[in-house]
Every structure is written in structure tokens, then in C-alpha cells.
Amino acid sequence: xxxxxxxxxxxxxxxxxxxxxxxxxxxxxxxxxxxxxxxxxxxxxxxxxxxxxxxxxxxxxxxxxxxxxxxxxxxxxxxxxxxxxxxxxxxxxxxxxxxxxxxxxxxxxxxxxxxxxxxxxxxxxxxxxxxxxxxxxxxxxxxxxxxxxxxxxxxxxxxxxxxxxxxxxxxxxxxxxxxxxxxx
Numbered sequence: 001x002x003x004x005x006x007x008x009x010x011x012x013x014x015x016x017x018x019x020x021x022x023x024x025x026x027x028x029x030x031x032x033x034x035x036x037x038x039x040x041x042x043x044x045x046x047x048x049x050x051x052x053x054x055x056x057x058x059x060x061x062x063x064x065x066x067x068x069x070x071x072x073x074x075x076x077x078x079x080x081x082x083x084x085x086x087x088x089x090x091x092x093x094x095x096x097x098x099x100x101x102x103x104x105x106x107x108x109x110x111x112x113x114x115x116x117x118x119x120x121x122x123x124x125x126x127x128x129x130x131x132x133x134x135x136x137x138x139x140x141x142x143x144x145x146x147x148x149x150x151x152x153x154x155x156x157x158x159x160x161x162x163x164x165x166x167x168x169x170x171x172x173x174x175x176x177x178x179x180x181x182x183x184x
Contacts, residue, residue, distance in 0.1 A: 078161040078178050086125060086176050087166035093176075094123035099142050100131045107142055108149060115158045119179050127165060132173040146175060 010018065078086075085091040097114045099107045111128065118126050133140025150159050158179055165174035 078163040078176055082178070083163055083176065087169070091125060093125050093127045093169070094118065096127040096129065098129040099146070100129065102142070104141060104145060107146075111146065111149065112154055115155065115177070115179065119158045119182065122182055124179055124181075126177045126179065127169055128162075128175045128177055129170050130173055130175065132171075143173060150175075150177065 082091060086093065095114070095118045097111065099111065102110065107130075115126070128146060130142040130146050131140075133143050147162065149155055150162050159177055160180045161178040163176050165171060165176050169176070
């Protein structure tokens with residue numbers, strides 16, 4: 001193959017080669033292919049300055065990558081010294097909730113009720129066990145959903161920070177949650 005031109009377009013020879021390769025490929029599950037392939041005649045017309053016949057379905061225009069995801073605000077993370085104390089048992093975990101075997105709707109309701117109750121009783125640090133979600137083809141739905149829930153409005157009034165738990169507290173299947181102090 002010859003080199004790409006400075007403007008990013010392929011040379012005429014590369015277009016011919018690419019069209020031959022593209023015709024020999026079978027699409028997976030027939031889900032992407034539309035009958036819009038360049039024929040060698042169309043490729044030849046590129047050599048003579050004819051307008052581009054690039055199919056926008058097969059060759060979408062370049063889009064700049066999305067901006068980096070926003071970092072969580074500092075209030076959403078438990079500070080390092082507190083995390084270490086929790087992991088070593090120097091700071092007590094006041095309550096624990098286990099969300100294993102619950103669907104998302106049930107887990108969301110139970111977690112919110114649990115955090116309201118823990119906050120009302122003056123608890124400061126709680127452990128939320130989501131499970132790793134690696135059984136029976138599960139992709140760890142609760143493990144991924146709970147941190148997102150903790151950043152939403154009903155939870156933000158109760159939660160001042162959270163972080164993944166230490167290995168002996170459940171590791172990737174558990175989360176330390178620091179509750180806000182009660183007013184009054």
C-alpha cells in the first residue's frame with residue numbers, strides 16, 4: 001500500500017485495493033451492510049477528479065473524541081486517612097447492608113431506606129455490599145449502579161463520600177459510605 005496523502009485521503013490505487021477487500025468481507029449478522037459499495041468504476045472516477053462517492057454509512061465523518069469524563073467532586077470521595085482507618089478497623093463501620101440477589105429497583109429502595117435510617121440514628125460510616133456480580137452471566141449490575149446512585153439527588157443529601165472497600169470487607173463487591181452529620 002502506498003502512503004496516505006497529507007490531506008488524509010487514500011490514493012487511487014489504495015481505493016481500488018480497498019474496494020476489492022471490502023467486497024470480499026462478509027458482515028457479521030448482516031446488521032451493518034447496506035448495498036452501497038464502491039465499484040472499480042467509481043474508484044476510477046476518483047482519479048479524474050470526480051466528486052467523492054464515499055458512503056457516509058460505511059465511512060462516517062471523523063468526530064473528535066468526547067471530552068474527558070468529569071472527575072468526581074472531592075466531596076464524593078472519602079479521604080485517604082479515613083479509608084485507611086476503615087480498612088484497618090480503627091474507625092468503626094456502624095451498619096452494613098447486603099444487596100445480594102436483589103434486582104435494581106428493590107436494591108435502590110432498600111439502600112435509600114437503609115441510608116435514611118442510618119443517618120437518622122447518627123451512624124457515620126456504613127458498608128454497602130453489592131456483590132461482584134460474576135455469577136450466572138451477570139455483569140455486576142449493582143456493583144456499577146450503586147456508585148452512580150450515590151451521586152444522585154436523593155442520596156446526596158445523606159452521603160458525604162464513598163469509596164471501594166478493602167479486600168477483607170468485600171473488595172470490589174463492597175463500598176464504604178460516609179454519611180453526612182446530622183444537623184441539630
